[in-house]
Amino acid sequence: MKTFRCQCGHKLFFGSSHCVSCKETVGMCPTCREVTALKSLGDDAWQCSNQACGQKLKLCQNRIDYEACNCTVASEVEDQAFCTYCRLNQVIPDLSIEGNLVKWRRLEAAKRRVLYGVETIGLPIGDPSRNDFLPLKFEFKEDDTQPVSTGHACGLITINLKEADSVKREQTRVEFGEPQRTLIGHFRHELGHYYWDMLVEPSKLEAFRQLFGNEENPTYPEAQSAYYANGPKPNWQSQFISAYASMHPWEDFAESFAAYLDMTSIVCTAQAFPRINADVPPDDFDAWLKAYREIGVMANEFNRDIGLLDLVPEVFNKPVIEKLRFMHDLKDIRVQSPESSSSA
Numbered sequence: 453m454k455t456f457r458c459q460c461g462h463k464l465f466f467g468s469s470h471c472v473s474c475k476e477t478v479g480m481c482p483t484c485r486e487v488t489a490l491k492s493l494g495d496d497a498w499q500c501s502n503q504a505c506g507q508k509l510k511l512c513q514n515r516i517d518y519e520a521c522n523c524t525v526a527s528e529v530e531d532q533a534f535c536t537y538c539r540l541n542q543v544i545p546d547l548s549i550e551g552n553l554v555k556w557r558r559l560e561a562a563k564r565r566v567l568y569g570v571e572t573i574g575l576p577i578g579d580p581s582r583n584d585f586l587p588l589k590f591e592f593k594e595d596d597t598q599p600v601s602t603g604h605a606c607g608l609i610t611i612n613l614k615e616a617d618s619v620k621r622e623q624t625r626v627e628f629g630e631p632q633r634t635l636i637g638h639f640r641h642e643l644g645h646y647y648w649d650m651l652v653e654p655s656k657l658e659a660f661r662q663l664f665g666n667e668e669n670p671t672y673p674e675a676q677s678a679y680y681a682n683g684p685k686p687n688w689q690s691q692f693i694s695a696y697a698s699m700h701p702w703e704d705f706a707e708s709f710a711a712y713l714d715m716t717s718i719v720c721t722a723q724a725f726p727r728i729n730a731d732v733p734p735d736d737f738d739a740w741l742k743a744y745r746e747i748g749v750m751a752n753e754f755n756r757d758i759g760l761l762d763l764v765p766e767v768f769n770k771p772v773i774e775k776l777r778f779m780h781d782l783k784d785i786r787v788q789s790p791e792s793s794s795s796a
Contacts, residue, residue: 455724460474482509483507488505496510496511512525521537540589545593545613562639569720575647576650588609589609599612607649632765648709714764718747744764748763751763
């Protein structure tokens with residue numbers, strides 16, 4: 453993620469809500485997509501301080517009520533109190549329970565970062581308030597009478613709130629041998645399933661099957677049962693980005709999609725720091741992969757110096773590279789929303 457600039461010249465970060473230097477209120481403007489200082493116009497009205505923008509704004513309701521968001525809404529959108537990311541929420545945790553507000557804030561921060569990255573590389577996000585592509589929705593739930601499974605179904609992504617508990621998530625990460633079990637990783641993986649439904653099944657199914665396998669044989673329940681009974685496929689490292697990817701073509705796609713988002717986000721961050729040579733053409737996949745590998749070697753060594761896990765633990769063999777290339781080409785698919793196709 454790139455850094456931003458306050459009007460005072462101090463650096464702002466993607467999650468900033470106030471400038472630590474001049475103390476001004478800052479937020480993400482939906483028009484220029486910059487985190488910028490907000491000029492107060494009185495009566496809860498604000499204006500983007502970016503001179504090239506100047507959009508009149510209001511704060512997202514989740515920021516006003518819970519400090520769970522740093523985004524804003526264009527003032528002319530009179531009937532919308534929530535930003536483009538918060539309006540995707542269908543269910544949020546019970547905030548009367550101690551600790552849930554902190555966990556929910558962590559979930560929202562991860563969701564915003566991942567969705568911003570998805571938009572940056574040019575993938576569409578279906579807005580449930582419009583007849584717009586496949587609507588993307590989120591439910592953040594706790595285990596109750598029945599356990600809540602993190603997963604995706606027809607555009608609805610469910611995240612179990614316990615994933616925002618660092619201790620419980622680390623225990624699960626070690627138990628299942630998942631080096632990148634993070635909130636960011638969960639969102640990226642589940643979005644892989646979302647984009648399979650939106651982009652792959654309608655128009656790239658045969659190409660998908662040639663690369664990942666037939667998702668109908670074995671069926672998902674059959675593959676899942678076999679995976680948890682027998683473990684990952686032997687020598688999975690020669691064909692898959694992770695052990696879990698070897699379970700079923702859908703999971704292979706979702707894991708590969710998450711890895712591709714890792715690559716694009718890290719290279720984009722490196723591009724924001726001129727001392728790191730990551731100036732690669734936007735459409736040159738091989739250049740992106742080369743830059744990612746070089747950054748990964750350096751970052752892994754930094755992490756090892758202080759005993760942290762590798763930033764880039766994956767091995768990029770030829771089958772994995774071709775799967776990542778498939779992800780790179782998804783943004784070139786032109787998807788019509790139901791609204792536009794019905795009016796054509």
